[in-house]
Amino acid sequence: MTRLTGRALRVTVFVGETDLWHHKPLYTQIVGRAREAGLAGASVFRGIEGFGASSLIHTQRLLSLSEDLPVAVVIVDTEEKIRAFLPQLDELVGEGLVILDDCEVIRYVGRAKSA
Numbered sequence: 001m002t003r004l005t006g007r008a009l010r011v012t013v014f015v016g017e018t019d020l021w022h023h024k025p026l027y028t029q030i031v032g033r034a035r036e037a038g039l040a041g042a043s044v045f046r047g048i049e050g051f052g053a054s055s056l057i058h059t060q061r062l063l064s065l066s067e068d069l070p071v072a073v074v075i076v077d078t079e080e081k082i083r084a085f086l087p088q089l090d091e092l093v094g095e096g097l098v099i100l101d102d103c104e105v106i107r108y109v110g111r112a113k114s115a
Contacts, residue, residue, distance in 0.1 A: 003109055004077065007102070011100055012075075013027075013030060014070060014097040015071055015095070016095075017070070033092070039075055039085060040077045046070075046071055047072065
């Protein structure tokens with residue numbers, strides 16, 4: 001059973017929905033590597049509108065059929081584990097934004113692993 005409470009570090013990775021890593025979605029690769037690294041968990045959130053360094057607005061509004069909406073991958077774990085994971089993000093994220101935030105986990109309890 002996974003437990004995490006107290007001081008933690010949150011890494012948020014902003015990329016485009018169509019960004020790829022070896023012909024697969026980049027966000028899928030980030031989540032997979034976070035799992036392999038034994039991090040507490042990762043979630044992917046699809047944005048409805050946004051812009052980045054290019055200043056080009058990507059939106060899901062009907063008149064603007066964007067296929068490259070913003071995606072945020074959020075991972076929270078101890079500072080030690082997150083910082084150990086950062087070199088993998090450096091390898092994966094060619095274009096995008098990676099931010100770190102201190103946070104406090106009030107309660108995180110995972111399910112017991114079945115035998």
